[in-house]
Amino acid sequence: MNILILGSGGREHTFAWKIAQSKTCKSLFVAPGNSGTAEVATNVNIGVNDFPAIKQLVLDKAVDLVVVGPEDPLVNGIHDFFLNDEALKHVAVIGPQKAAAELEGSKEFAKEFLYRHNIPTAAYESFTKATVEQGYAFLETLTAPYVLKADGLAAGKGVVILNDIDEAKAELKSMLVDSKFGSASTKVVIEEFLDGIELSCFVLTDGTNYKVLPTAKDYKRIGEGDTGLNTGGMGAVSPVPFATDAFLEKIEQRIVKPTVEGLKKDNLPYVGFIFIGLIKVGDDPKVIEYNVRMGDPETEVVFPRLKNDLVDVLQAMANGTLDKIDIAIDSRAATTIMLVSGGYPEAYEKGKVITGIETIEDSIPFHAGAQLEDGKVVTSGGRVMSITSYGETYQEAIKKSYQSIAKLQFDKMYYRKDIGFDL
Numbered sequence: 001m002n003i004l005i006l007g008s009g010g011r012e013h014t015f016a017w018k019i020a021q022s023k024t025c026k027s028l029f030v031a032p033g034n035s036g037t038a039e040v041a042t043n044v045n046i047g048v049n050d051f052p053a054i055k056q057l058v059l060d061k062a063v064d065l066v067v068v069g070p071e072d073p074l075v076n077g078i079h080d081f082f083l084n085d086e087a088l089k090h091v092a093v094i095g096p097q098k099a100a101a102e103l104e105g106s107k108e109f110a111k112e113f114l115y116r117h118n119i120p121t122a123a124y125e126s127f128t129k130a131t132v133e134q135g136y137a138f139l140e141t142l143t144a145p146y147v148l149k150a151d152g153l154a155a156g157k158g159v160v161i162l163n164d165i166d167e168a169k170a171e172l173k174s175m176l177v178d179s180k181f182g183s184a185s186t187k188v189v190i191e192e193f194l195d196g197i198e199l200s201c202f203v204l205t206d207g208t209n210y211k212v213l214p215t216a217k218d219y220k221r222i223g224e225g226d227t228g229l230n231t232g233g234m235g236a237v238s239p240v241p242f243a244t245d246a247f248l249e250k251i252e253q254r255i256v257k258p259t260v261e262g263l264k265k266d267n268l269p270y271v272g273f274i275f276i277g278l279i280k281v282g283d284d285p286k287v288i289e290y291n292v293r294m295g296d297p298e299t300e301v302v303f304p305r306l307k308n309d310l311v312d313v314l315q316a317m318a319n320g321t322l323d324k325i326d327i328a329i330d331s332r333a334a335t336t337i338m339l340v341s342g343g344y345p346e347a348y349e350k351g352k353v354i355t356g357i358e359t360i361e362d363s364i365p366f367h368a369g370a371q372l373e374d375g376k377v378v379t380s381g382g383r384v385m386s387i388t389s390y391g392e393t394y395q396e397a398i399k400k401s402y403q404s405i406a407k408l409q410f411d412k413m414y415y416r417k418d419i420g421f422d423l
C-alpha cells in the first residue's frame with residue numbers, strides 16, 4: 001500500500017524509518033519531511049495544514065493510509081476533511097476526528113472528560129474574562145504552587161506554574177484579560193498542584209480495542225538537573241524503570257480502560273494514538289494531560305522497541321481489528337538524546353552544516369530540524385537530531401548515545417549530558 005506521513009520532526013522520521021521496514025509498504029511519502037525522512041521516503045513540500053494540497057497528493061499518488069504526526073491538523077479536523085470528501089473517504093487516517101482531538105485542543109474539555117469518567121486527575125476550575133474575580137478567589141483557596149493552564153493550544157507554552165499568589169493573580173489577568181496566549185487563553189484552567197515524578201503512557205486504539213505501548217519518560221527542560229526553560233523535549237528513556245508491573249496495572253485499569261470506554265460512551269470516534277501524560281503521586285498514577293498523537297522525542301524510544309510490522313498495526317487500527325494483534329516489545333531499553341541549536345528554546349541560528357552522521361554505527365540518528373541543502377545536511381530548527389540507542393540497561397543505552405554524539409558536530413550544538421539522571 002501507499003502511505004503518507006504528515007510532519008517533519010524526529011517523530012515523523014521514526015515513523016518513516018519503521019514503516020519503510022514493512023513488507024506491506026509500497027510507496028512512502030512524507031509531507032513536508034526532513035533530511036532523515038528523505039533517506040527512506042519521498043518528501044513532498046506541503047504543509048501539514050494545507051488540506052487541499054494534501055488531498056491532491058493523496059489522489060495523485062493513490063495513497064491508502066495517512067499517518068498524522070502532529071496535533072495541529074487533527075485539531076483542525078483533517079480526519080473529518082477526509083471523511084466528508086467523496087474522493088477521500090476510502091483513505092484510512094490514523095489520528096482522531098476533530099471532536100476527540102479536543103482532548104488535546106482544550107484543557108477544559110479534557111478535564112470535563114476526566115471527571116465525567118472518574119479518571120484520576122488534579123482538582124480544577126475554569127475561568128473566563130467575565131469570571132476573573134472568581135478566579136482570584138479560587139486561587140486564594142489553594143496553596144502554592146499555583147498551576148494555570150491556557151485552555152487552547154499554545155505551542156507548549158500555555159502552562160504556567162507560580163509560587164507566589166500575587167504573581168499567580170497577575171498571570172491569570174494577563175491570560176484572560178490581556179489575551180497573553182491570544183484566543184488560546186480565552187479560558188484558563190486553574191489546577192491543584194500534583195507533586196510527583198512524571199512519565200508517559202502510549203495507547204493505540206481503533207475506537208473499541210486498545211493496546212498499550214511501552215512507557216517512556218522525557219526531559220522537558222533545557223538545562224541539566226531539569227532546570228531552565230521548557231522545550232519540546234531534550235531526551236527520553238523507555239521503559240521507565242520505576243513503572244513496575246503493579247503500577248502499570250493501575251495505569252491500565254484506572255486510566256487507559258476508562259479513557260477508551262469513555263470515548264465510546266461519549267460517541268467520540270477515535271482511531272489513533274493516545275499519549276497520556278501521567279504523574280506518580282505516592283503509588284498512584286494521575287493524568288496531567290492527554291495528547292492525541294505520539295510524543296516527540298518519546299516516539300524515538302518507543303517505536304524502536306516495537307517488534308511488529310507497524311503497517312500491520314496501523315491497518316488493524318483503521319479496520320477495527322486491533323484485538324487480533326499481539327504487540328511484541330524488544331526487552332532492551334532504548335534511550336534518545338536530542339541535539340539542539342545553541343540558544344534554543346529562545347532565538348537560535350539555522351543553516352549550520354552537520355558532520356559525522358555517516359560515521360555513527362551504534363545508534364540511530366533520527367533527524368528533526370534538519371534538511372538537505374546542496375547534498376549537505378544542515379540545521380533548520382531548534383531541535384535538530386535525536387540520537388537513539390539500545391542497551392541491556394538504560395545506562396548502557398545512554399552511554400552509547402553519548403559515544404555516538406561525540407562523532408557529530410555543528411556550530412553551537414548543545415545537548416543535555418544528564419539524561420536519565422533522576423531514575
Ligand code: AMP
Pocket residue numbers: 122147156159191192193194195198277288289
Ligand atoms: P501540560 O502542558 O499539561 O503537560 O503541562 C506542562 C507541564 O506542567 C507538565 O509536564 C508538568 O510538568 C506540569 N504540570 C501540569 N499540570 C500540573 C499539575 N497539576 N501539577 C504539577 N505539575 C503540573
Ligand code: GLY
Pocket residue numbers: 218232233291294295296297298
Ligand atoms: N515530548 C512531549 C510532547 O511530545 O508533547
